[in-house]
Structures are given as C-alpha cells and as structure tokens.
Amino acid sequence: QSVLTQPPSVSGAPGQRVTISCTGSSSNIGAGFDVHWYLQLPGTAPKLLIYGNNNRPSGVPDRFSGSKSGTSASLAITGLQAEDEADYYCQSYDSSLSGSWVFGGGTKLTVL
Amino acid sequence: QVQLVQSGAEVKKPGSSVKVSCKASGGTFSSYAISWVRQAPGQGLEWMGRIIPMFGIGNYAQKFQGRVTITADKSTSTANMELSSLRSEDTAVYYCAREIAAAGTSPNWFDPWGQGTLVTVSS
Numbered sequence: 679q680s681v682l683t684q685p686p687s688v689s690g691a692p693g694q695r696v697t698i699s700c701t702g703s704s705s706n707i708g709a710g711f712d713v714h715w716y717l718q719l720p721g722t723a724p725k726l727l728i729y730g731n732n733n734r735p736s737g738v739p740d741r742f743s744g745s746k747s748g749t750s751a752s753l754a755i756t757g758l759q760a761e762d763e764a765d766y767y768c769q770s771y772d773s774s775l776s777g778s779w780v781f782g783g784g785t786k787l788t789v790l
Numbered sequence: 791q792v793q794l795v796q797s798g799a800e801v802k803k804p805g806s807s808v809k810v811s812c813k814a815s816g817g818t819f820s821s822y823a824i825s826w827v828r829q830a831p832g833q834g835l836e837w838m839g840r841i842i843p844m845f846g847i848g849n850y851a852q853k854f855q856g857r858v859t860i861t862a863d864k865s866t867s868t869a870n871m872e873l874s875s876l877r878s879e880d881t882a883v884y885y886c887a888r889e890i891a892a893a894g895t896s897p898n899w900f901d902p903w904g905q906g907t908l909v910t911v912s913s
Contacts, residue, residue, distance in 0.1 A: 680834055714899040716835075723885055723903040724835065730895040767835055771897035778851050779825065779837040779897060 681706060681772050682782035689788040690758045698785045700751045700768035706780060708749035711771040715744055715753050718765045718784075727766070728753060755787070763789045792817040794824075794886050794904035801910045807874040810907045812886030819867040820844040823889040825900060826860060826871045828882040840889065841869060876911045883908050 683701040690696040700713060707713060712731050716724035726735050728744040731751065741756045751770075755762055768782040797811040812824065825840040839850035843862035850858050859872045869886055884907045887900035 711897055712895050716900075723906050724887075724900070725903070726899060726901040729890070729899045729901075730892065735901065769835075769897075769899065776852050777849075779840075781827075781835040781837065784834040 680783035681780040682768050682770060684766075684768060684782035684785045686783070687786045687788065689790055690755075691790045692758055692760065694758045695754065695756045696758060696787065697755075698753045698766050698768075698787070700753070700770075700782050702749050702751075702770060702772075702780075704749065705774035706749075706770045706772040707746065707751060709773055711773075713744065713746050713751035714769045715742075716767045716769065718767065720764075724767060758789055760789050763787055792822075792888055792902060794888065794902060796884075796886060796904040796907045799908040799910070801912065802876050804877055804911055804913055806876050807872055808876060808909050809870055809872040810884050810886075810909065812869045812871070812904050814867045814869070814888070817888075819862075820864050823891075823898065824860075824862065824869040825887050825889055826858075826869075827885045827887060827900070827903075829885070829906075830879070830882040833882075838871070838884075843869070873909075876909075878911050881909065881911045 715728040717727045718724045731746040732744045743754045766785045772780045793815045795813050820843045823842045826838040839860050841848040841860045848860035862869045886904040889898035891898045
C-alpha cells in the first residue's frame with residue numbers, strides 16, 4: 679500500500695467541482711514537506727499539475743488548485759470538463775524510509 | 791526545454807537483469823537530478839532511486855537497495871537504471887524524470903518525465 683492515501687475514485691458531472699484528498703502522516707506531509715500533484719492520461723507518462731502545494735506550472739488552467747493543511751493535502755478541480763478524466767497522483771517526501779520520495783496510490787476521476 | 795527519451799521495451803527471464811536508458815536533451819544534464827519511478831500494470835507510482843550526474847552517486851529506495859543501480863554518463867547526457875534478479879513482480883513501466891528544486895520548496899518535483907519503458911518479466 680502507498681505511504682500517502684488517496685481515494686481510489688471520484689466522479690462529477692461536467693461543470694461541477696471535485697476534490698481529491700491526499701492523507702499522509704507526521705513523517706511526510708505533517709513534517710512540513712510540500713505536496714505535488716500529477717495527472718496521468720491512459721497509456722501516457724504522468725504530467726506535473728501542481729507543485730509546492732498550490733502552484734500551477736505554465737499552461738495548467740486555473741481550474742486546478744491545491745492546498746495543504748496538517749497531514750493532508752487536496753486537489754480541487756472546478757468547472758469539470760470531459761478531458762479532465764484521468765488518474766491523479768500526489769507526491770511528497772518521507773523522512774522515515776531512509777529518505778524517500780513517496781506517492782499516493784492514485785485517484786481515478788470519472789466525468790459523468 | 792528538457793526532453794527525456796527512454797530506450798525501448800524489454801522482455802526478460804526471471805533472475806536476469808535489465809538496463810533502461812534515459813537520454814536528455816536541452817538544459818544542463820549534470821546539474822539536475824534524475825529519478826526513476828515505476829508503475830506496475832494497473833497500479834500506482836513507486837519511486838526507485840535517483841542520481842545527480844554532477845556527483846555520480848545514486849541513492850535508492852530501501853525496497854530496491856542491492857538490486858538497483860543508477861548511473862549517469864555526462865558525455866552522452868544519459869542516465870541508466872539497471873535492475874537485477876528480476877521477478878514477475880518487476881513487470882512494470884519504468885519512467886525517468888527530471889527533478890526540479892526551488893528555494894523554499896521541498897521535496898523536489900518531477901518534470902518532465904520520459905515516455906516510459908515497459909519491462910516484462912516472464913519465463
């Protein structure tokens with residue numbers, strides 16, 4: 679199982695808002711390490727979506743936003759569109775595993 | 791604009807080794823870290839290890855210690871990941887990714903990623 683916990687799936691209708699949670703512990707997110715988010719379309723490599731908890735790389739729409747509090751982080755997507763249907767992964771760092779980058783298990787977003 | 795291009799798919803027997811390469815273009819290869827991440831079929835992402843070509847020393851996830859070796863060739867801007875003693879559970883897509891560091895932000899994040907290399911372990 680993954681060090682960071684994400685819901686296996688979320689869904690929403692076009693135009694709606696959805697959130698994806700990423701829950702960690704005191705050795706990773708709770709220790710102050712930042713959270714980054716990636717989007718993965720079927721059969722393709724992951725692509726950076728959010729870095730440093732709430733920063734969007736150039737080209738990522740402002741419909742995507744991130745936040746972090748305590749031992750958890752969240753990704754919010756507003757104005758849901760069909761092309762948002764993908765797998766989403768959170769990433770941070772864990773100090774208890776001899777220092778290791780860690781990922782969430784991934785969340786499949788379905789646009790209804 | 792950094793681009794990472796990986797070597798092609800491999801089919802290996804259990805107990806053997808596989809070496810996957812990742813050639814970088816654009817940017818200054820020596821100065822940024824390259825990580826390797828794998829994804830088993832239908833599963834999530836798993837970090838394996840990293841190298842900073844300037845220093846040439848890899849560091850590895852505990853799970854893969856003793857089985858994985860990551861190297862970098864500065865003359866060809868290529869990072870390599872070799873995994874030994876392969877078993878069926880090692881069947882996965884293996885990705886390389888450049889790490890980006892920024893003051894005040896930790897840990898590094900990964901951007902861009904290579905296209906992935908499918909390694910199939912089967913007798």
